[in-house]
Amino acid sequence: MARLCEQVSPLLDDAGREAAAAVRAGLAEPLRLAVVGRVKAGKSTLVNALVGRRIAPTAAGECTRVVTWYRYGAPERAELHLRDGTRQELPLVDGRLPESLGVPDADVARIVVHLQAGALREHTVIDTPGLATLTAANEAATREAVLGAGDPAAGSSDAGQADAVLFVFREAERQDEVEFLRQFRAATGELAASAVNAVGVLSQADLFDGAGMDPFDAAEGQAARLAAARVADVSAVVAVSGLLAETARTGRIREQDARVLAAAADVPEQRLRLRHRMPLPDGVDQAALERLYPVLGNYGVHRGRERAGAGAHRLVGWLESVSGMARVEELLRRSLLSRAHALKAMRALTVLTRSAQRAGAEAALALIEEARLDPALHPVRELRALRLLVAEAPASPLRAALEQVSADTTDTARLGLPHEATPDEIAGAARQRAAAAQSQSAFALMPAEVEAGRVLARSYQLIARRARP
Template sequence: MTGASGHDVHARMRWSLHALCDAVDRFGGPPARPITAEVRRTLDEKIRVAVVGRVKAGKSTLVNALIGKRVAPTSERECTKITTHYRFGSPERGELVLRDGKRLELPLDGGSLPEDLPVDVTEVAHAVIWLQVDSLEDIILIDTPGLATTTTENEETTRRALLGHDGARQADALLYVFHNVPYLDDVSFLQEWATVTDKPGESAASAIGILSHADQVGGSPWGDDDPIELAKKQATGIAKLHGAQLGTVIPVAGLMAASAATGLIRERDARTLAKLADVDDFDLELRDPNDTDAEFAGVSGTEVQNLVGLVGEYGLRYGRSVASEGSRAVSEWLRERSGIETLERSLRERYIARSHFVKARSSLNTLERLAWSWGAPPKLKELVSEARLREEFHPLRELDALERLAAVAPHHELVQLLDLQLSARDDAERIGVPGASPDAVSKAALMRVAQARRAMLVTSAPIVQHACRTLERSFTIIARRNQQQ
């Protein structure tokens, strides 16, 4: 391989962050050490993504769909008042982390927290549940109490965990769940989230909006318009309106997604749904949900309501077309139509695949907040400011430019070029000449420098200019690095 490999880039960044923590410890003294210790610890962790939103927005249903197991409580139980971290691990087990640092073993109830906790919820910092499920191998998923709740303590728990009120932010990125549109307090929380990030636009890069209940947009799935198609248009409009806070907005039908992901659709359900294929939509729309004696093509009213509990009214109307192919076909259809596949792909591309860079950016931001906090020695500001200018942290500028540009112009040619800088195996691939010698890579990089400068002159869009400026430095670094070989 030519030049710096992906592993080399990550290793240099980690080494520099550890060295920066050591320097911060020397000048910051005892007040800094708990924060630098947390930075060191989280650098070795998987990326942490928190699911946030108002009460009843559909957060826990979304968590269950992403994990593929019914573990997050969807009823108003005591454990909905605490933040819960879902992690990969065996044996499956639970633990309470208390505010005073103590840890208590917690027996699980079918993989979920028990209904009652052994201590008062005000004593709990968060809970941790280890599950042996593939979906958690590359991510830590954090379920949070609802915002905009009448219980002040519940909302404060979420703010303390995510906004760093205890001195360290628990999440690297957010999935912000809202029903129909973000309300003023939703936007307010996202703006607070922006205050714990580093640059304008970075809060949007680290937050995905989830338009929940996508199967109910427009009021009813029995009308002329497909609610999920309406939800897609609505999500696009919300993304444009709130682009400063949300990098993208994805419509998701949570119930449909959770039923498919958690294996609730059985062959018996598929057969029952298939029997309804020729029933007139009008008859199903106007049925009385409480009429258990009703019958539709041999299917009782009770059975119809059971299906609605699994797939919603939307699944009842549109899912009949695939039900004759069996439960697997129904589940696959539910996954695709619910939007959960789009969300999973976005999580992989935005966060998991770039987790080394996202973690490094989060760590650098944490150290910068410490450096600019009241009473911090001036030397800390100098240390962090100098670190941001180092070559080994330039990939964070590439990530910033990529996310800003992708948010407004996802198909722009520079998006692919910026992504290549972060994902390529070596410098030859980054510059588009795989297998070339160091000398050839250096010459090709200098040509790219000239192209980036010309592109900067012919565009008036600030975000594109920022991307060009970032790539100019990327290619300059590659050229210099390969001249030295």
């Protein structure tokens, strides 16, 4: 891809050259993950939990107004990238982004925050303003910055910034989520979220109305239904409480807090709910307890009381495990980080192709077409085939094999062979699979399966060739 960027760049116009340079620079960076969803879905809270810092502002009202990147870097700092191309330092306030940026929001293309947070070595996280928000400008900015639906005529070289998407769905909106995804897809076109580059979470699981059930169990059931209904848009959906994870991971619970909770352990839950009308029993520090509600939510306060007796450490451990955040990270690893190289190349190819088309650069398009056939870019073909297959024939037997070969792993793992398999064994198994995939392709009825079989056969041939050049 890097070589292709260099070859194509001189054949493009100014905006295209800029886009090619940006794409080239991005190849060496961690995967860029955009966190997308409706206003107040809990995106920024989740970002804080992912990063392990309370850096992004969160609030009950519409809060994130500017697309904000969190990337690994030292010294820790925040910068405004203004639309006129200049940059300005943005001082942090108590380690958090300030409420006011000092310039009109509309002048800011994005905020870039550099942090030395371990999680950011693996992926850059892009927090976005909520879609379907009060202000149309927010929504346009998000679409533009996330997946390149920006208007190229308006000089948007920002197009297509994210390699992968984390959708944040919220219980209250669940009726609308299908429509939301449809609109999102329409707005983002070829770079749209799909089963290969997007995963979902059902947020605020602690608030779920489980009708007597544990809210997390109820949320998990709903998450599974959402995933089944949207197989083409996200590879999976898991339930999570961003708030509990953020609280657990950012040192917000001290010994003193655990003592306050433990002191209220025997107060009936009903009584706690009525605390504004009826004072709590002696021995409960009502003011201190009140301060814990925004930090832990009703669920965390009420269910946390019984764990608090064993101290803050145990309480925090419980918050972390009940939050579901570890499962979100596992999903990110399994579905997105495991194919980071191909996802980055896929976005890069799309951006280059668009730039070449816009500039009417036939020679550049020819180079890109040639590159698509290069074995080095075969992983991109695998992802495209997988995307199509999941959208059109999700139950196809070819799917699992295609998922397996398209992961960033070793050829033995791709074939499911033991680690110590010899080159001859690898080549032999790969040739056999190639022949099988070819015949599956020949007998398939759905176009998506025909293509999947073809791509898979080629994947196995390439593995065979790598083992025995």
